[in-house]
Amino acid sequence: MLELSQIFALDICAYAVMSNHFHVVLHINTNAAANWDLREIVVRWHQLCKGSTLSQRFVQGEPMGSAEMTRLSEVAEIWRARLSDISWFMRYLNESVARAANREDRCTGRFWEGRFKSQALLDERALAACMAYVDLNPIRARMANTPESSAHTSVKQRITAARDGIQPEELMPFAGNPQDPMPAGIPFRLQDYIELVDWSGRCLREGKRGAIDSELPPILERLQIDPRHWLYLNRHFESRFKSLVGSAHAVRSACEQLGKRWSHGIRDCERFLSPPAT
Template sequence: MRRAFLYGRDEHTGRCFEHRKQWIEDRLLELAEVFALDICAYAVMSNHYHVVLHINAARAEAWTLREVVDRWHQLCKGSPFSQRFTRNEALNAAELARLEEVAAEWRERLMDISWFMRMLNESIARQANREDGCTGRFWESRFKSQALLDERALAACMAYVDLNPIRAKMADTPETSDHTSIQWRIWAARDGKQPHQLFPFAGSPREPMPVGLPFQLQDYLELIDWSGHYLREDKRGAINEQVPPILDRLQIDPRHWLYLNRNFESRFKCLVGAAHLVRNACQRLGKRWAQEIRDSERYENNLNRLEKLNPMRFQ
């Protein structure tokens, strides 16, 4: 890694790379406008970043050939046929068929998280190398990902990401957490809006369910504020304050919620959700991730045990 601090302050050389955090944030939001991927949450830290993504396959499938080509050209040069196509030059039947075949592959890539991360990380690496006047590898390794299989997993992961700066003692409150999605959401909420760059909150599940996160925005903001308070004070004992209603709807014990706020990333590996959903996912993927199933079952058993010990759900 060239012993370089990625995008924070290098204590050994005294050089500051804080401006690279803005590179990450800007590129992340820019790519979300190109890909069929919605940003649910993100946090750019000093030596890593987190992002929660929603794959919007329906949107990608609805794109016309022109839209697919135009979007791909924002990332790459494309092909000679696609270049001619964008210039409105006539293509014969064979050339058009070949373009449609290639565009089908581009459509798949435009809803692929691996391609999204590739475009994001490569561009940041090139910028950093130019700034440092060197070549070579910038990122330590390939990104790690977790599939969120239900509402509880989604809420826990989003909160873990949004609370990253508070947990790392880089900020005191969510609204002062720079380079995070929660800061964007709070600023927009003050004007009664939701930021268009982020996947919107659509409210509690219902039929028909609009596209968006299955929570009320106000409920989520209250949950983040409540959770951040306990992280700041490092309170690990009794929970005496009123518990946010969203935890009751999701049937998550407050103590388990606070535990996940600190340990979500290390607690789960590839699949996160109810045990039966993890089993189904393993079957569909043809995997035998026994550890993933055991972790989910252990988590559910702990929830059930706490429910029996504390039916009021808080002290």
């Protein structure tokens, strides 16, 4: 997963690899893909497959005619689009896992039960809720007691790196709270997010459904999310929302752009992810 993200124009915000499934939160880096020149597109594609005879000749530095270069450029544009496409990312990721599992089991045939499911995260609240939901998977499944002890999760990787005062190169960095100009990255402070996940994990592990600890992470106040709603999202995010996730206003705007009349789960977006009326 981490290796593929370095090939594709996709940044990994959060991930959790469980015993029989995995979750990943991805950011499509359209600006990076748009700035790739012909050679970079070809070199990246060749890390996935052999390419074509033309692309092989191109990387080897063989002389090529103008018609051949035009044809290669046309094909490269298709590859550029694929390298910024989540479906193609999942295709190569799932295929590599399936091949490895079949070799291990000495069998052939279908490995995954079905295609992946995806949700579009439209704003900060949806992004924070989904990332925490993913990072807390092992705690929710009672496979770990703390975020730093949860194997195969992005939050553990981030905490380990933070102890050395750095952020993991393989993951999209935290860029701090929204500002102008806003640097590239996740629009939260790393410390705030780790505190939020730690607090959420403690509540989930101890099954607190009534009174909530008064020492709330400040990020909840900034995002204007009720702590009880937040803990509910940590348990049910995946089941409560379908294709579009965010404030009700963000979902309605996305529906208008997509020509859709309605989005399943918009009432839950209104309840859990929309700021309180003023």
